[in-house]
Amino acid sequence: MAFYNFKYCLLIICLSCIANGQRTPTITHITQNQIRDIGGQVDLNCSVHYADDYPVLWLKHDYLRSQEILPLSSGSALIIRDSRYSLRFDPASGTYTFSIKNIKETDAGLYECQVPISADNKIRAEVELQVRRPPIISDNSTRSVVARGEKETS
Known part of the structure; x- marks a missing residue:
């Protein structure tokens, strides 16, 4: 009887390993929309699970050129060489952080x-x-010097 229990446990473990190996990648977190000032800095986070065998890309859809999509990174490597850009990957959380400074x-x-x-x-x-x-700040006012008792003239 113990032999059958062992075989049953081994079968469950093998099926679990197969199921884990066939999971589809998922994005579990993306940074919320951001508003930043010119000259500021932003971190954009994307956390993924089960993506070990797949590339994770950061892309930019350009507002000024409506149809242009610019690939920024693949995996933990930047594609675009710009000193303002950096990319970090945290394997423990599966988070890819694309940062822009200035x-x-x-x-x-x-x-x-x-x-x-x-x-x-x-x-x-x-x-x-x-x-x-x-x-x-635009100053549309005009300066006038008026002596006491006199009226301003425009």
Whole structure:
């Protein structure tokens, strides 16, 4: 009887290993939409599970060029060489962090974390980065010097 219990336990363990090996990657977290000032800094996080055998990409959908999609990174490597960009990967949490420092107005756009499964199947999540311009103070007033008892003339 103990032999059958051992075989049953071994079968359960093997089936569990097979099931774990065939899991589809999932994106478990993406940073919420961000609003940042010009010159500021932002961290965009994407956490994935079961993606060990798949590339994880960061892409940018450019607002200024409506159809342009710019690949920024693949796995833990940057594709675009820009000193303002950095990428970190935390294997413990499966989190890919794409960082931008010294933000420019052209950094505004939709950033996509993507795990391509096949040519027609992609797991994806998006975060929007809005870039705030500094306020402009315009002085439309005119100066007048008026002596006491006199009326201002325009």
